[in-house]
Amino acid sequence: MKKAELVFIPSLGIGHLVSMVEIAKLLVDRDHRLYITVLIMKQSFDPKVAAYTESLNLNASSCAEHIQFIDLPEYVLNQETNPMIFLSLYIESQKPHVKEAVTNLKQSRSGSNSLQLAGFVIDLFCATMVDVANEFGVPTYVFFTASAGFLSLVLHLQTLRDEHNQDTSELFKDSDDKLVVPSFVNPLPARAIMLSKDGASLILDCARRWKETKGIIVNTFMELESYAILSISNAKNTPPVYPVGPILNLKSDDSHVGSSGSDDQRIDDIMKWLDSQPPLSVVFLCFGSMGSLDDNQVREIAQALDRGGFRFLWSLRRPPPKGKIALPTNYENLEEVLPEGFLDRTAGIGKVIGWAPQVAILSHPAIGGFVSHCGWNSILESLWFGVPIAAWPLYAEQQLNAFEMVKELNLAVEIMLDSRRDFMIDNQINVASKDVENGIRQLMESDNLIRKRVKEMTERSRMALMDGGSSHFSLGQLIDDVIDNMP
Known part of the structure; x- marks a missing residue:
């Protein structure tokens, strides 16, 4: 039996790595002809990556013999540059290491006549790795x-820029224009395209290379984004699209690795506190692994929670130093940033924490709403557990996600959509406490139509992955394509 080996190349960041590992698990579990080697890029500012891969190697599973991890050498770059430029330069610096790793991998497999290099699966930001795959004469999937x-x-x-010579940088100016784009029914506010000129150039250059691949695997499902998926499928010069989601890491002990014993104790405290709360009564505020808020915004949120009398669980983290690429950290003393007496006044109904075990929290029956930055993984998790979102995007493509959830799909309420930020740089616009309070109040209404629609999408998200579901079928098509196109 012919066996196929795929080389997976995730981008920097624990979120990108975890999703790639989960799709790897799905693939090898679905077809035992597949073997996967994951090449890990590391950076000192994100220590959870090393802890995560170590935990995977220690925890044996049914697919352990089909998935292996190889660490690439860390390359030291100036961490005070533009994040998008840093990411692009770092990935480019890894190309020789990827080539060497795959060469060694092929040599180690030379004694096996049945195991054959079948292709690369690269993260969306790792588009230039198509060059390395081409050197080995194998196809690439994004x-x-x-x-x-x-x-x-x-x-x-990218089509407008490269094929119609349109200066798309005009679209990224601070304007009130609305754009008609193929992926949405409703006109898209230009403000929702959170791309600086440099960021736009980099991501559109990646998109040009995506079109050279054999297919694009997307962490979504047809029932959620049918309009957008069909718009891609009908576009010219676009590879096949495989919607195979929602791809989630639902094992809470894996999703927040790198925690110490004290972190484990904090998790126990959080879950015990939630156990004492009524069903659907607690609003969870969390802005992702890279999300943080300045002191003024923290006080506005605190005032909204205090005045509104909401039961709440708030993941509050200190912003990294300005100008440096780093992750937020926990506050050593919460009273230094919160209004005087806030913790005492809300002690009976609220809890402020640092880093949060998001999956475990969203799955808890006490959680009735989620104030979220609208990262795509967080959206998929909230839909999976049937928790409605109040949208508050901060950076990257989150504003577009928020627009899609609130305006396009009617699956979230709005706290703030109208902002302007660079793609990876948080130029924060503060939201007044009254707007935060109104958004949370709307979110937590028991008869909220959004809540009903989210529950319906929960069922659809789970059915998509079942035998005969849309994502299950799409994954089978992907596997067939990999096997059929083996060199």
Whole structure:
């Protein structure tokens, strides 16, 4: 029996890595002819990556013999540059290491006549790795960790730039214009395209290379983003699209690795506190692994929670130093940032924490709403557990996600959509406490129509992965294509 080996190349960041590992698990579990080697890029500012891969190697599973991890050498770059430029330069620096790793891999497999290098699966930001795959004479597939809506938008803008010679940088100016784009029914506010000129150039250059691949694997499902998925499928010069989601890491002990014993104790405290709360009564506020808020915004949120009398669980983290690429950290003393007496006044109904075990929290029956930055993984998790979102995007493509959830799909309420930020740089616009309070109040209404629609999408998300479901079928098509196109 012919066996196929795929080389997976995730981008920097634990979120990108975890999603890629989960799709790897799905693939090898579905077809035992597949073997996967994951090449890990590391950076000192994100220590959870090393802890995560170590935990996977220690935890044996049924697919352990089909998936292996290889660490690439860390390359030291100036961490005070533009994040998008840093990411692009770092990935480019890894190309020789990827080539060497795959060469060694092929040599180690030379004694096996049945195991054959079948292709690369690369993260959306690792587009230049197509060059390395071409050197080995194997096809490349893109794994897209964001939404189909964002994918369609970027492909559309790349076509305008490269095939119609349109200066798309005009679209990224601070304007009130609305754009008609193929991926959305409703006109898209230009403000929702959170791309600086440099960021736009980099992501559109990636999109050009995506079109050279054999297919784009998207972490979404047809029932959620049918309009966007069909718009991509009908576009010219676009590879086949495989919607195979929602791809989630639902094992809470894996999703927040790198925690110490004290972190484990904090998790126990959080879950015990939630156990004491009534069903659907607690609003969870969390802005992702890279999300943080300045002191003024923290006080506005605190005032909204205090005045509104909401039961709440708030993941509050200190912003990294300005100008540096780093992750937020926990506050050593919460009272230094919160209004005087806030913790005492809300002690009976609220809890402020640092880093949060998001999956475990969203799955808890006490959680009735989620104030979220609208990262795509967080959206998929909230839909999976039937928790409605109040949208508050901060950076990257989150504003586009928020627009899609609130305006396009009617699956979220709005706290703030109208902002302007660079793609990876948080130029924060503060939201007044009254707007935060109104958004949370709307979110937590028991008869909220949004809540009903989210529950319906929960069922559809789970059915998509079942035998005969849309994503299950799409994954089978992907496997067939990999096997059929083996060199």
